Amino acid sequence: MQIVRGKKLEKAADGEFRQLAQESSRVVVDVGTGDARASYRIAKENPDWLVVGVDPAWQRMTQTSIRSRRKPAKGGVPNLLLVNSSIESAPEELAGAADELLVLMPWGKLLHGLVRGDEDIWTGLRTVAKPGAPLTATVGTSIWREPVPRDIQGLPELTDAYVEDVLTAKALAAGWRITGFRLTPAEEAAAVSSSWARRLDAASTEVIATLTAVTAEPAE
Ligand SMILES: C[S@@+](CC[C@H](N)C(=O)[O-])C[C@H]1O[C@@H](n2cnc3c(N)ncnc32)[C@H](O)[C@@H]1O
The missing domain is CATH 3.40.50.150 (Vaccinia Virus protein VP39)
Known part of the structure; x- marks a missing residue:
């Protein structure tokens, strides 16, 4: 390594x-x-x-x-x-x-794979995890507001409905059970602080999506 x-x-x-x-x-x-x-x-x-x-x-x-x-x-x-x-x-x-994984304000392949439920990213996360390990992921939702960056165009937005209808099954197939999804103002989400979250603190209109999951047996 x-x-x-x-x-x-x-x-x-x-x-x-x-x-x-x-x-x-x-x-x-x-x-x-x-x-x-x-x-x-x-x-x-x-x-x-x-x-x-x-x-x-x-x-x-x-x-x-x-x-x-x-x-x-x-x-x-x-x-x-x-x-x-x-x-x-x-x-x-x-x-x-x-024992625990964090994915804080990702971009690029990590962001896309996390949000789309791509097998390689979710399996990669699962491979590193101990059985029963929790995962916390945060994404700033302003990326889906106009002007939407070119890189984000076509990327599904993390919403309650999307997480429930699409992402939950994909995550489970890779060995993760989604345990929670919240949309909170940036200052409340700063509990899991990161450089990017801190940079966003000034823009208090930012809403952070926080997704939590725990390892599970892959779905049959
Ligand atoms: C916005 S940056 C910063 C994130 C940092 N967690 C923070 O909050 O300050 C996102 C990072 O995701 C990394 N990244 C993108 N694709 C990745 C992948 N497939 N595996 C691991 N890291 C990746 C990028 O290299 C970049 O450094």
Whole structure:
């Protein structure tokens, strides 16, 4: 598995991840971590946990990696691991490792796959999860308001009806039981804060869709 260490990308030592996971009380995987600031905050607030940020755009994680590698008194966070990967091809060390998964304000393939219920994205998330692991995903709904970005045109909007009529069955086929769907103003949704959610705080008209799920046996 490729780990971001400072400005470099390095191959993890054999067994490195397993040992870190064994030493921690909980493994949280933040999928599409972006600049990894949310992962950093969670790791800092929960020193007994291992927080794993996963994103294929590894250069965006370097500043947070540099900060996390300082001495703890200077902001260092030894329980943060930043992995260069997309979720649909996650390294095998991560298989079955996550006690909890987060997908906060995704874009690109992660956003499209999450919303459409694409098998590769939902199966990728499932592969990383431990049995019974919860998933929380947030999406800012302004992407579906005019002017709709070109990339979003044709992407179904996350609504109660869409989640119930379409997404629930697709998620279940990939081993996820959807447990909740809420539309809330940005400041209320900031409980699961991320850099993107924070950036949106100023625009208080933003409504955040929060989808929760838990692993389930795939549907027959
Ligand atoms: C808006 S950014 C930031 C997200 C970050 N969670 C936050 O809230 O600040 C979305 C991220 O999703 C990542 N992403 C897109 N497709 C992905 C995939 N298939 N697997 C993992 N990450 C993906 C992008 O590289 C990008 O960094």
